[in-house]
Amino acid sequence: xxxxxxxxxxxxxxxxxxxxxxxxxxxxxxxxxxxxxxxxxxxxxxxxxxxxxxxxxxxxxxxxxxxxxxxxxxxxxxxxxxxxxxxxxxxxxxxxxxxxxxxxxxxxxxxxxxxxxxxxxxxxxxxxxxxxxxxxxxxxxxxxxxxxxxxxxxxxxxxxxxxxxxxxxxxxxxxxxxxxxxxxxxxxxxxxxxxxxxxxxxxxxxxxxxxxxxxxxxxxxxxxxxxxxxxxxxxxxxxxxxxxxxxxxxxxxxxxxxxxxxxxxxxxxxxxxxxxxxxxxxxxxxxxxxxxxxxxxxxxxxxxxxxxxxxxxxxxxxxxxxxxxxxxxxxxxxxxxxxxxxxxxxxxxxxxxxxxxxxxxxxxxxxxxxxxxxxxxxxxxxxxxxxxxxxxxxxxxxxxxxxxxxxxxxxxxxxxxxxxxxxxxxxxxxxxxxxxxxxxxxxxxxxxxxxxxxxxxxxxxxxxxxxxxxxxxxxxxxxxxxxxxxxxxxxxxxxxxxxxxxxxxxxxxxxxxxxxxxxxxxxxxxxxxxxxxxxxxxxxxxxxxxxxxxx
Numbered sequence: 019x020x021x022x023x024x025x026x027x028x029x030x031x032x033x034x035x036x037x038x039x040x041x042x043x044x045x046x047x048x049x050x051x052x053x054x055x056x057x058x059x060x061x062x063x064x065x066x067x068x069x070x071x072x073x074x075x076x077x078x079x080x081x082x083x084x085x086x087x088x089x090x091x092x093x094x095x096x097x098x099x100x101x102x103x104x105x106x107x108x109x110x111x112x113x114x115x116x117x118x119x120x121x122x123x124x125x126x127x128x129x130x131x132x133x134x135x136x137x138x139x140x141x142x143x144x145x146x147x148x149x150x151x152x153x154x155x156x157x158x159x160x161x162x163x164x165x166x167x168x169x170x171x172x173x174x175x176x177x178x179x180x181x182x183x184x185x186x187x188x189x190x191x192x193x194x195x196x197x198x199x200x201x202x203x204x205x206x207x208x209x210x211x212x213x214x215x216x217x218x219x220x221x222x223x224x225x226x227x228x229x230x231x232x233x234x235x236x237x238x239x240x241x242x243x244x245x246x247x248x249x250x251x252x253x254x255x256x257x258x259x260x261x262x263x264x265x266x267x268x269x270x271x272x273x274x275x276x277x278x279x280x281x282x283x284x285x286x287x288x289x290x291x292x293x294x295x296x297x298x299x300x301x302x303x304x305x306x307x308x309x310x311x312x313x314x315x316x317x318x319x320x321x322x323x324x325x326x327x328x329x330x331x332x333x334x335x336x337x338x339x340x341x342x343x344x345x346x347x348x349x350x351x352x353x354x355x356x357x358x359x360x361x362x363x364x365x366x367x368x369x370x371x372x373x374x375x376x377x378x379x380x381x382x383x384x385x386x387x388x389x390x391x392x393x394x395x396x397x398x399x400x401x402x403x404x405x406x407x408x409x410x411x412x413x414x415x416x417x418x419x420x421x422x423x424x425x426x427x428x429x430x431x432x433x434x435x436x437x438x439x440x441x442x443x444x445x446x447x448x449x450x451x452x453x454x455x456x457x458x459x460x461x462x463x464x465x466x467x468x469x470x471x472x473x474x475x476x477x478x479x480x481x482x483x484x485x486x487x488x489x490x491x492x493x494x495x496x497x498x499x500x501x502x503x504x505x506x507x508x509x510x511x512x513x514x515x516x517x518x519x520x521x522x523x524x525x526x527x528x529x530x531x532x533x534x535x536x537x538x539x540x541x542x543x544x545x546x547x548x549x550x551x552x553x554x555x556x557x558x559x560x561x562x563x564x565x566x567x568x569x
Contacts, residue, residue, distance in 0.1 A: 019162060021201075022047035022055040023281075024271045025249035025264055027240030029309055030064035031076065033083035037062060040099065041090045043271055048092040050273060054159060058205055058238040059100035059133075059169050060117065062087065065207035065238055066245075071102070071115060071147045088125050096159050097122045100168065100205045103130070105149045113149040119166050119205050121157055129157045133168035134184040141209065141245060141549070141558040144170075153187045156197055162276055163192060165202040172204050172233075176221050189229055199231055200276050207238040210248040210298050211552050215289045219252070219260065227258035232279035239269055241305030244546045244556050246298045253279040260287055267297045292459045295550045296331070299448060299460075302548040304335040306446055307421055316420040318411055318441070319343035319362065319370070321355030322480060325425040326362050326471045327457055328448045330464045332423060338367035342420060345372045346407045348379055358475050365470045378406045404440025412443055421445045424545055429454040429497060431544065431555055432504050433530060434537030442544050450547040451554040453504060454480075454497040495526050503530050508553045513569045531568075538563045 024043045028036040040057055047055040059065055063080055070076045084101055091097050103118045117133035132151020136144035156163040165188035174183040185202065192199050202225070208218065218235070226233045232255050239249030246267075253262040253274040262281030264270040274281030307315060315332050319325050325343075332341045343366075345359045356372070363370035382402050390398075415422040424444035426436045431450050436442050449457060461471050480497075494500055503522055506512040507530075514531055518524045541555045542563060553559065 019053040019160060019276045020051055020273050021234065021276055022050070022052040022271050022273050023234060023236045023251035023253070023262075023264065024055055024057050025237055025239045025251045025269060026057060026061055027247075027269050027305070028061055028064035028238070030067050030242060031070060032064070033062060033079055036064060037083055037087045037090070039269075040087060040097075044091050044095065044097050047271065047273070048095045052095060052273060054096045054098060054164075054276075056098045056203055056205065056234065056236045057100060058236050059119075059207040060102060061099055061205075061238070062101045064242065065100075065247075066142075066242070068143075077104070077115075084120075088122050088127070091122050091125070093124045095123070096128075096157075098157070098166065098203065098205065100207070102148070103132075108149065113145075113147060115148050116151055117144065117148045117168060118151075119168055121166075129166070130154070131157075131166040131168065133171060134182060134187075135170040135174065135180050137170045137173075140552075142170075153184070153191055155195070156188070156192050156199060157203075158197075162200040163197045164276075165189065165192065165199050167202065167204045169204065169206040169208060172221060172225060172235075175224065176217070185225055185229070189231075199229075201232040201234055201279065202229070203234045203236070205236055207247060209245040209549065210294070212291050212295055212550055213552075215248065215250060215266075215294065218250075219289075222252065223254050223258040223260070226254040226256055230256045232256050232261075232276070234274060234279065239267065239301075241302040241309070241548075243306070244302075244549045244554065246302040246548060246550070248294070248298065248301075250285055252285075253281055255279040263287060266294070267301045292456070292463055295452070295456065296460055296463055298550050299331050299452075299548055300335045303331060303423075303446065303448055306548075307336060310421070312419070312421040314340040314342070314418070314420045315423050316342040316344060316411060316414050316418070317423040317425055317444075318407055319345050319359040320425075321345070321351070321358040321362075321475065323457060323461055323471070323475050324427050324430075324449060325359075326475050327461050327464065328423055328425040329362060329366060329368065330461075330470055331448055333366045333368055339369075341366070341368040342414070342418075343368055343370050344411060344414065345370070346375045346410060347372070348375050348403055350403075354474065354478075358472050361472045362470075362475065365472070373410055375403065375406050375410070378410075379403055382406065401437045401440060404437035408437075408440045408443035415445070423448050424450065426450055427452050427454050427457050428551070428555070429494075429500050429504060431541060431547075432508065432537075433494065433500070433533035434540055435494065436540065438540050438543060442540065444545050447545045447547040450544065451550045453501040453551075455501045495530070499526065500530065503527055504534075507531060507534065509551065515569075535565070535567075 121129035131154035171184040236251045238247040251264040261279040263285040264272045272282035422444035424447045
């Protein structure tokens, strides 16, 4: 039979719009002679709805939307949809909800499976809301049988942190009923991170080989707060070979044959990590702006590489006509920085304004002169410049309804090389999960077909330009060294002793880890960050501010 794998981009809680998308795709699948249409995990509500699941009205509206959806789906076709359902047998210990996959046919639910493995690591917190499900029976359609799993259920072999293997249990159940499974289907809402697609393909391919059965995978797509979902529905045959794949970072529908998993291959079988990160950031920014009701954005353009990359991403995501870049030079800014910012805006085609801040800096100094009398200038005066710029940008954001984008990178955020209420002011941190090295890689990718980011921006030494002849490397180790230490400490959870043993300078390592600890309070107050690595600052990082651990 023909099976449609349909990756949708839901808006959390917009049940009418999400249902309309499901119905439209289901009808298209029916027109293309599909017997089964598969949608992602929690496609009706969007994922993750978080504490909306604690609101009775949200649960009631979801249930009503599900009933309406059942009445509108093509009656002759089977439709497999991710949703949540009440746990009718919940007692004082059990959670009230299941994360479910329901199959609709002839306007009613004919099969259901509940998610069994509930992740509670990184950005996930599913045991807060859901009860683990029991093993489900195969879904049988026209004599063909399918195992149904939900997202984490297929990650048993990869994580090795659960007591049950849902996929093995499905095949065991089918064996007890003397049923041979045609394929196993997984509904997912699996967020993107750099390098994850290769891991996903390894996981699904390994399962197909292990059970000598095709595996079909359908993933959510779209930006949701800090998370970005990349879609890439795919099908593997029983030998573990990729036979079909959907587009990445866009809604899509692919059709596969249940007999051998052969089907549409519109997406790429190749994965390029830098290209994926750029596509993720573009989608994440676009969806955050649109889903939050904004139309335009603003950002400061310093003439440096971070703001240049952020502006380029914004223009790709929203169109240059919706992007405003603002240069705010002081007496410490080199003339070439303003020229570079202007050239960037011209290359991008976005609006560009110049607001000199020297008069405001002088007014600030005059106001504080009586209190600061006799004290030498230090970081206070440097930070004042950043905060003046932040205030100007926030005023523009308020007056014109533009979402303000912050432009700091992960390397700076990690060690606190940023100013609270200054360059950290804004509504979305676009590249704050991109280490400096990745910033350069992304900038070169932006310039692959033509020069958009001026070469001088890429090639000159990074500088905050808050004092004469300032360079980032005056206060920080070279970025390749800094990024390598951060990778080991943040991504790989290595200790200080581990990092030093790997050959890094003990004093440099100690200083970097000290800065990470001291600046947790800044990151707690930062705008949300688009997540593109395995360990982003934000909801997935849960570290105390007040702590004294040195490991």
